[in-house]
Amino acid sequence: MKDMLTRITRRIKKNIIWIIALPVVLGAAGYVLPSKISGTSSFTSEAAIAAGNYDHPLYNNTKEIPLLLTSDAFLKQALPDKTDEERAAVKSKLTVETQSDSLITVSYSGQNKQETESVFQAVIKTFLKNDQDLFEKRAKVVRQSIAALEGETVSADAKVDKERFLYELNNTQLNLKAAGIINSEPMNETAGQGMPPKKKAVLGVLIGIAVAFMFIVIPEFFRESL
Structure with missing residues (x-):
């Protein structure tokens, strides 16, 4: 052991x-290499949606x-053709934020550009379709209530109440609305940033030290084993 040391x-x-020179050279090379050399692009689709108003506890509540x-x-x-694992991956990359x-x-x-847009559109379209279906059901109930009340014959004493109810139902009908996209941003492409220059420089130095260590030490271990 002493002889080996x-x-x-x-x-x-x-x-x-x-x-000494090898780590310095590799560190300098790592620092000056283009920082995006190993980066990959990502694509983002985004839209702002105004929530509907028809008294639904989920679809009308932005929280x-x-x-x-x-x-x-x-x-x-929304994504019936994907596996549970694929949908879990989608969930991790889907961001929904309440603005107001x-x-x-x-x-x-x-x-993947096409897949990103496909998944995004599937999520948006499914939400808007469900919302539209719920809106139409609520609007139908209100229309039927108005028609039934308008066709109802009431006494003179109940006429005031009838007019008040009709007024409230008509106001409700006017305020009903389905959700809708108010702003849809074009797909944004972000180039990968790769590793920062300082980190690449440190990595270069570490690689240089490792190479020097292997050149100096490993031959001695092989020599001892022979």
């Missing part, structure tokens, strides 16, 4: 110049919509 020390002294859109049940409906009592933003990011 002596030989290692001798090899270090003999090759000290390049042992609940983020939970709704990222739920397993909703994603299974009536506004949310939905964004989805991925590395």
